[in-house]
């Protein structure tokens with residue numbers, strides 16, 4: 001991945017400060033996956049994905065980039081308008097637009113805890129998220145031709161990871177639906193870069209189930225990690241994942 005690409009992604013991360021990094025897992029986990037119709041670089045959608053990381057909730061992401069034809073019609077039919085984010089919760093029958101209302105709904109329904117102060121200053125969050133979208137320009141906004149996979153891919157990610165962002169952008173542009181496996185941090189040691197952790201033989205005892213699964217399955221945790229059940233391929237390294245997606249699903 002180019003230095004410019006990772007540089008602007010890092011800038012977006014810095015603008016969002018600590019948002020979408022740490023996790024205090026929700027008390028209740030949805031039985032059926034939440035479904036989010038989403039545009040990666042949409043500032044409103046980012047707020048919802050930050051809350052997913054912070055609550056350690058997984059979701060099916062149905063990418064709806066501008067010009068997209070795969071999931072936009074479905075979203076419009078369900079909700080009545082082409083506006084994103086659009087959340088569908090099969091567990092409660094709730095379908096909702098409006099990012100800040102969705103965030104409040106997730107904290108109430110699954111977090112079972114009061115909405116954190118920062119989320120009460122909702123307009124400030126929206127403004128900050130708009131600033132974070134700027135460095136990425138049109139990346140993760142506009143559809144590009146691609147092939148639809150048969151089964152949903154799985155992406156182990158936390159919202160503000162500068163390396164996971166370009167992967168989510170490409171998934172969005174190619175309209176590839178995926179299960180977002182939330183991997184927020186709960187331990188101080190998780191701030192140490194994965195190669196350094198390996199060198200020092202440090203294995204953080206995460207409170208996040210997806211991180212523990214990754215550790216058990218792959219022997220290490222690094223974000224992003226993509227699993228594609230269509231080809232039984234698992235990849236770490238964002239640059240390798242981007243190449244894989246272009247080769248397998250790009251037109």
Ligand SMILES: N[C@@H](CCC(=O)N[C@@H](CS)C(=O)NCC(=O)O)C(=O)O
Nearest residue numbers: 042043044082083084085098099100
């Ligand atoms: N107030 C809404 C605003 C959502 C919104 O304007 N989203 C834009 C994308 S950033 C949208 O849906 N645009 C229509 C489109 O992409 O077709 C919220 O907070 O969720």
